Amino acid sequence: MQTIGLIFNGVWSHYAMATAPKYRAIYKLIYIYDLDVAAIEGLEALVIPFQSNQAELVARKSVIYNFLSQGKKVFVEGDSTADWLDAQWEDRPVNNYWWVDNPDNPPVSETNYDHPVYRGLTPRQACWHTHGVYTRIPDYADIVQSTPEGEVISWETNRYGGTLFATTLDPIVEHGVQQISHLDHYVDRLTEWLSGIKPAPGKMTIEKDLYGEGALV
């Protein structure tokens, strides 16, 4: 049963992840322009991935917060704007190769491994790279991951009724891209936390027939 709504704006990596056999029964693709109360009725969680259309999210802010007020979960990855999230995201250079060039200095130095998404993950599975930082987060939000400089990478708050989790990691996009081979660990933990459903073990696969005329759109 599809219980996680993945808000997407026609970007291929979102599509590749959500339509993979491993995740297809759990994630429902919702085109950003179709996001309204009816489209997400009955879902347990929303995922707002990196490379989202921030202006369109602002226009639908009330739908997202109404969903949260019902005690549900929203996961935000990558960048965001303060126009819909009570936090300040700032861009920073992306370091894809810290583990090659400087493996003793990862972009994230502190992680709360007691958080259900991170429980059982190794440091490499918990951070591959980051897309910017949060320089301000909501009052009383919990910091889940931070940099050696003390800047916030991941945070969580329950102040809106449900649970809002934001991170500058990009697990959904990168799992769709499939250039990082260990992301099944993070995304499977995330999926189980959001939906209560544990994806089938093993590596994500792709179905060729869902590209082109057979696309699920």
Next chain:
Amino acid sequence: MLNALIISNNIVGLTDYYVSNDLVTYTIAHVSGHFNPDLTPYDVLVVPNGSDHIAMLRIKDKVRAFLDEGKAVICSDGWFTSWVPGNQWVMDNTKRTMDTRYFLKTDAYKLLADVDIDELIYSHGMTGWWACGYIDAAPGADVVVEDTWQRPIVVLDEVSTAGILFLTASGPLADVTHAGEKEVALVKLYRNFMRMLVSRNELISR
């Protein structure tokens, strides 16, 4: 001078990578819920990495008509919907990125002139960083670059329409040097295609 229309999905940073210069004048078309841009003033349509392929599918017929007027489309993204005439991008993760290499195949227009293909293969010694999946290329189209498994990665198609399609298997291209970035391989490849278009348009107008 070319007039290019860039399809923007309003994602962070995109428009910083395309700055008008002495070769190309850029106009941005922001995708919306009722996306229906006027393509007629332009020579080339640029569909960059991170584009909305639902929106592109909805203007599929308009893109086809644009090409049939002899104009050009660049798509350097993974078009999972069927809006590109004759060619289909397909995501695939059955091959190991550590085994990925690229090879020049058919390059009638010298699009890889001065392009160090190793820059597309390696980044910090790692391979498989540039493209994703492969292209099911139209019969008769030029496969400019193929990968280790002879799968099309860069395609130039002058046979599917009266125009010209320049496609990568989601390998980013950009015009970033005018935004202060280095002229790396993906910039040179992009600019070589743009220069080819200028020469082609000059020939047509004579």
